[in-house]
Amino acid sequence: MRTVQNQSDNTIYKDVIVIGNGPSGIAMSLILSGKLPYLTTDEHPDEMLSARLKNVTSSCLISQDLGLLAQGLEGRSSNPVSLLMDALLHPYADLGLEMEPLLEFRQMGKEIDHLVLGRGPPGGSWHTMDPDILTLSLGSWMALPGIPFPSCITNEKRAFARDVAAYYERYVDEMDLNRYFKTNTVVTGVRSLISTKPSNAPTSSAFWNLVDRVKVHIEPETSMATSPCFLTNALNCLLVRSSNRRNRLCRRSKNMHQDASLRKLNNKPETVIIPKHEKKRSRSCCCYQSETGPISRSPDSFAPQNVPLYNKFNSCDSPREPRWIVKSLDVETGETTTYSCKYVVLACGANDSPNRLEIFKGRTDPECLVHDLRSLESKLDEALKATNILDPVLIVGAGLSAADAVMAVRQRNVPVVHVFRGKSAEFNKQLPENMYPEYHKVHQMMNDGGSTYPLYQAFPEHSLTDFEPGSNTVKLLSKTGQEVKLNISFAAVLIGSKPNLSFMQPEDLKLGIFKDRDIDSKTNPININLLTYEVAGHEGLFAIGPLVGDNFVRFLTGGAVAVGSELYKKMNLI
Template identity: 70%
Template sequence: MRIIQKENNIIYKDVVVIGNGPSGIAMSLLLSGKIPYLTVNNHPDEMLAARLKNIKSSCLLTQDLEYLSQGLEGRSQNPVSLLMDALLHPYADLGYEFEPLLEFRKNGKEIDHVVLGRGPPGGSWHRIDPDVLTLSLGSWMALPGIPFPSCTVNEKRAFARDVAAYYEKYVTQMELTAYFKTNTLVGSLVSTVDEPNIQSAVSEGSFRDMAERVKSPIEPVNENNDTPCFLANALNCLLSRNNRKNRLCRRSKNTYQESSFKLKVNKSEPIIIPKYERKRSRSCCGYQYDLYQISQSLDSFANSVPSYNQLNSYSNDEQAARWIIKTTDTDTGNIQTYSCKYVVLACGANDSPNRLEMFKNKSDPECLVHDLRSLEAKLDESLKVADALDPVLVVGAGLSAADAVMAVRQRNVPVVHIFRGKSAEFTKQLPENMYPEYHKVHQMMNDGGSTYPHYKAYPEHSLSEFDAESKTVKLISGRGEEVKLNISFAAILIGSKPNLSFLPSSWKLGIYKDKDIEAKTNPLNINPFTHEVIGREGLFALGPLTGDNFVRFLTGGAVAVCSELYKRMNLI
């Protein structure tokens, strides 16, 4: 059944948060009015303790975050993230479990906002294999206010399914449900400053249709040879029924009382709008119109084109909306447009798997997958009808590839593992006593598989040919040696990127302008103390997009953004 798309009226919000994972949840917590207050200023770090004793107010949003975060070091490149981590998890990297030095109270101003996400609150945690264990300790997966439940594996790490359930319950228990809009796909984000792009972002389909209908400019014709702003007048007269003020068109020096207008459509016979009598409603150029006749003649046109003036009418008088976000409900197909002053990008970094060059711009064959969950589903389905399978090809040398190797071997299916380096380096910062499974895979990769059943490693090899019909692949080594193999499935697990397809392609927002945005190698270029994207006023980001890849650092980015919003909105 084909879903008919219907576009609703524009909804204004002060802030729109794109992404409903832990980053978006943390942001919503602060925007709802639950803000951090210092309860203790005696920190184990003497230098930080000295700075905390000098502050006058216990509300962290009112502080000089740049001053407080001086000299802090850790696993984040963002100073406010390090500051919040030091206050929420003092000396956590040294193995200590001190009590937090702050608490979140419902003392702040509620900022009108909406959090947009494709699935339930928790983001990509709902799409991860539920049996995968977190890298972080379970206690570090918690957001402010509700501790993470005790873990079942050595009381240290948590299963992904427990993490997903925790975030979904967190939104309910912290009374944030009203702010979350699920099953929502963001199609476009455009700044109203870029006026030529507003139309395509707000009503792309409508403007395409209009372009086909109206090939030449609409030219008003009147007895005095005046050329008033007819298009703006027509739209603004329609809008004036709701008492919305026009801010765009300049007032004409001339006044005109009575005329007949001709609209040139597709250079064919003009459509005649009859003369009309004077009415109280007056246009931006001083012209008076019969609103009923205007609305009858331009009904379809006006309904399909939200004017810039209409968008601004949803914002406060002192500051117009800067951003237009167009979304689609993935269940119904309905299109919803939001206008807002501020946008927060919190969409994570795992939406788009990296692809080998030979698979780019192509649909994946049935035997090829890019995520662990899909691989396991295909294996389980195949093993129901076959006792044995050809080897599974795993490409990659990271943690995701290691998870795939373990999942395949647990099903007694052979694994062919290829990677470009001599070995993996993912165990350098993972203690063996806490991550024994990854150290086991690391040993297998170093050994090559000679002493491990159902495993064969091909270090310093790459995939040169892939035949989906015969399910054969050809590998090539750095020295040019070739190996041809039969496989049952292939899992290409070479990392992922954030899905920022809703941003204009001309925007180069990364630290390195010539590269795609990646959480580890090229995060968004932001102001480190406000998390505002450099060169895009009113656009903020936090979480993996800014290099914060661990949940324990996400609250810092939210605090940086909320502190700046409080100042700009005069809420402090």
């Protein structure tokens, strides 16, 4: 267990620190500022969803059982709350329907003290992209709640990246969120003040999800003639075996017994009954602040009384008791700032660190090597001012970023050498030709190999095996073992990217579903509770956006609403 109590006097306290000021962080700030989603109608084209909406007890979505409302929904996200919010904001959008949203955001909630930290202006990585690139999503899908995305001047259904970046910057201003944003700031460290797992407890995420569902309430002593709770006994045995004094067995009434799998399916928490004579002793833990209603119980509340541990519910006694320390650096002034907070929300996207080929790992990148399209274009434009003739540009990769680079280089009348490991690209199967003609053009070039397309030569099923920076010579190796040697002017390795979570402590970096792999938005997102977006095994740490697999803007509001709903409940604001 790690406990840090000594803090500098100049530490700034916030209830919530949001790391990342892209659309995910903006949506999160919107909810925390008190602008909450309210249902305006329950008439949805999905009859099952419409039926569930008719049973809500309040029009404010924050206070609803989001898991229940999201049951049965399917779409391009694996997170149920994201699918729910998309269904309410863009009903049947995937079928081409343009319907009015069933929600509106109103300034009806209590403001949660928070700060959004970002490297650049609000909008995140949209400000670093090639401004002339068109979005994959329709322009209308790039909007955040409350302000529609403006129609493109060129009448394109898709939007230019420069328009998207400008929209997010204007959105923060018009929604009066500027006071929550701190720009030109790099987060250098995030540290937990408490270990959320006892050292002798199992590490299975399923175990901790089960513990989180246990609820406690006080019952008179007359209810003790009930059957023992085997589940609670097992949990207590695991979590308090180091205690010097033996805890009483928790009990529950027989009519509460039901199949565990059915409880999981219905997302109904188990209820554990604490006898009345335990009530006095348990007052030392402020999770028993209510004597009449059920109160959520965390794994910490099972801990032995003699272990010095910050309690999950210390907020009722010490509302400004922090659980996390966040350190940041102002890139303009060099000033460092330390924040303490109860909750941290990771909203830093997935494009910070480009993937690198093995031959470049551990080496300094040569001057002619880049990992993003904007840098490639800058180098090309600078070189073309000095000469009109350049050696071919090497592009490695078979995704959309590589396709963008192929188009950008050919438009400058510079030859392209395109290297990729497969036989062809796969993106043509996902993108209809009538909406994405430029990508299908590149796909045709990759299949053709370059025999009928000027300034383009493809090397399918090849790998880059050697790079000589002094002579700008590269060696390619085919699948059959044939070697090709080429002279190039520049090289762009565009094989995807991953989030930069280097500010986390080493023991906190294994956040993915697969602990032995790096976080990847497509193959290994952060392991979260699907209804609250809290990171498994890390109390008070949340993740939203591409970090959890929500790679399209239209799904980002769902994560913000899920986190907002959980925080409003934890802080007793609803």
